[in-house]
Each structure stands twice: as C-alpha cells, then as structure tokens.
Amino acid sequence: DTGVSQNPRHKITKRGQNVTFRCDPISEHNRLYWYRQTLGQGPEFLTYFQNEAQLEKSRLLSDRFSAERPKGSFSTLEIQRTEQGDSAMYLCASRARVGTQYFGPGTRLTVL
Amino acid sequence: AQSVTQPDIHITVSEGASLELRCNYSYGATPYLFWYVQSPGQGLQLLLKYFSGDTLVQGIKGFEAEFKRSQSSFNLRKPSVHWSDAAEYFCAVGELGNNNDMRFGAGTRLTVKP
Numbered sequence: 001d002t003g004v005s006q007n008p009r010h011k012i013t014k015r016g017q018n019v020t021f022r023c024d025p026i027s028e029h030n031r032l033y034w035y036r037q038t039l040g041q042g043p044e045f046l047t048y049f050q051n052e053a054q055l056e057k058s059r060l061l062s063d064r065f066s067a068e069r070p071k072g073s074f075s076t077l078e079i080q081r082t083e084q085g086d087s088a089m090y091l092c093a094s095r096a097r098v099g100t101q102y103f104g105p106g107t108r109l110t111v112l
Numbered sequence: 113a114q115s116v117t118q119p120d121i122h123i124t125v126s127e128g129a130s131l132e133l134r135c136n137y138s139y140g141a142t143p144y145l146f147w148y149v150q151s152p153g154q155g156l157q158l159l160l161k162y163f164s165g166d167t168l169v170q171g172i173k174g175f176e177a178e179f180k181r182s183q184s185s186f187n188l189r190k191p192s193v194h195w196s197d198a199a200e201y202f203c204a205v206g207e208l209g210n211n212n213d214m215r216f217g218a219g220t221r222l223t224v225k226p
Contacts, residue, residue, distance in 0.1 A: 004155075033214075042116075042202050042216030043156070091155055100146070101214060103156040 002026060004104035006092050012110045013082055020078045021107045025094030032075050033101060034067055035091040036060065043091050049075060082111045114139040114205050118217035125193050126225045133188040133220050135203030144206040145186040147177055150219075151199045159201075162186065173197070198224045 005024045013019050025032050030051050035043035046065070048056045051072035061067075064082075069075040079086055089108050093101040115138045125131050137143055144163050148156035160171025167179040177188045186203060203217045 006155075040121075040218065042204070042218050043214075044216075045214065093156075100158055100161055102158065103148070105155040106153075108153065 004092055004094050004102055006090075006104040006107050008107060009105060010108045010110075012112065014112050015084060016081055018078065018080045019082060019109065020076055021090055021092075021109075023075045023077070023092030023094075023104060025074070025092070026102060027073075029094035029096050029102075030072065031095045031097070032069060033093040033095075034075070034077050035093065037089040037091055037106070038087075046077075046090075079109075082109075084111045087111045114143070114215045116203050116205050116215050116217035118201075118203055118220050120220045121218070122221045122223065124223040124225060127195050128192050131188075131190045131193045131197070131222070133201050133203075133222070135186045135188065135217060136184050137186065137203070137205045138184065139205055145177075145179060146204040146206065146214075147171065147175070147186075147188045148202045148204065148216075149173075149199045150202065156202065159188070193222075193224055195224045195226065198222055 007022045032049040034046040037043045045058050046061050047067050049069040052069050064080045067077045087110050089106045091106045092104045095101045117136045119134050146161045147159040149159050150156050159175050160169050162169050162179045170176050175190050179186050200219045200221050202219045204214050206214045
C-alpha cells in the first residue's frame with residue numbers, strides 16, 4: 001500500500017508526558033500537512049511542510065508542539081508536557097505540488 | 113477568510129433512499145471544493161473534488177456533487193444509499209496556490225436505517 005501511514009494509531013498517556021507521532025507520506029509528495037480533529041469537528045490545520053521546510057504554522061500550534069521533516073520524507077509531531085485538552089485525533093496528509101491532499105488513518109491521542 | 117458550513121449535523125435515511133448533504137462555503141476567489149468521508153476511528157477518504165469545468169462532478173461509491181456558484185454551495189448527492197455509506201462526511205474548501213489551503217466543515221453524520 002502506498003498511501004499515507006501514521007504511527008502509532010492510538011496513544012494513551014498521562015498528563016505531563018511527552019509524545020511523538022510519525023507520518024510517512026506518499027513517496028512522491030513533497031507537501032505534508034498536520035491536522036488536529038476533536039470530537040464532532042472537522043480537521044483543523046496545524047502546520048505544513050514543503051520538502052523539509054516548515055512553511056506555515058497555525059496559531060493552534062502552541063510552543064509545546066513541534067514538528068519536523070528532517071529529510072523531506074517522513075515527519076514527526078511532538079507534544080511536550082501533554083494536557084488533557086490535547087486529546088484528539090492527529091491527522092497527517094500529503095499532496096503533490098498541485099492537487100488533492102490524501103490523508104492517513106490518524107493517531108488518536110488520549111491524555112489521562 | 114474561507115469558511116465552510118455544513119448545516120446538518122446528523123441525517124438519517126433509509127437504505128435505498130436518496131441522499132443530499134448540504135455544504136455552503138464562503139470564499140473570495142475561485143474555490144477548490146472537496147468532499148471527504150470518514151468512518152469511525154479512520155482517516156479521511158476523498159470522495160470527489162471540483163477544481164474547474166463541469167459543475168457536476170462524479171466521485172467514488174456512486175456519489176456526485178454539484179457546484180453552484182450563485183448559491184455558494186457544493187451539495188453531495190447519492191441516488192440510493194447503502195448501509196455501508198453510514199459515516200461522517202466533510203466538505204472542504206481550498207484555494208489554488210495557497211499552501212494552507214484547506215478549511216473543513218464540522219461534518220455531517222449519516223445514519224442509514226435498514
């Protein structure tokens with residue numbers, strides 16, 4: 001399967017712990033996006049990469065959040081000192097230079 | 113700024129009945145419009161998209177949508193719903209050339225009665 005993959009699919013953590021999620025985009029896609037989706041809502045944009053460069057960050061992305069895409073391929077999203085309000089589905093999407101975003105299955109985070 | 117409104121939070125239809133899910137957008141430029149479907153605990157799957165040309169677009173799983181510029185709408189339709197269509201449906205709007213180019217509606221949850 002050559003779609004977008006995300007790991008882990010589920011993460012349960014205690015408040016205050018750090019967590020890291022990984023996204024592997026479709027191989028020929030140079031654009032990669034992170035979204036957050038809370039219950040009953042559509043996805044909300046968090047950040048965007050073109051190759052290895054992080055070009056845009058939403059105001060939703062507090063300083064506890066950091067994302068990287070060191071070689072322009074996979075990306076990681078780290079949340080430090082997690083809070084209960086961080087509980088959500090974190091979605092990754094990728095696309096070619098022009099075209100449709102294709103989404104991964106998401107990582108569901110539960111902060112206890 | 114662009115925005116998307118899906119007026120119906122939850123819709124229930126009987127299997128075999130027709131379906132229409134509403135989507136209205138607010139956008140200053142020519143929009144790119146999308147419909148995605150999400151099953152519980154899963155990511156989003158693209159059903160169809162409108163970039164330009166014919167305003168009636170066909171998608172996967174028998175879905176279609178019609179872009180109506182005068183009404184700022186992009187409603188999703190299916191003539192005969194199957195039980196497997198039960199899911200959450202999201203309308204999204206984007207802009208050509210804008211890297212942060214997707215705004216999603218809040219979604220419409222579809223329940224299919226046997």
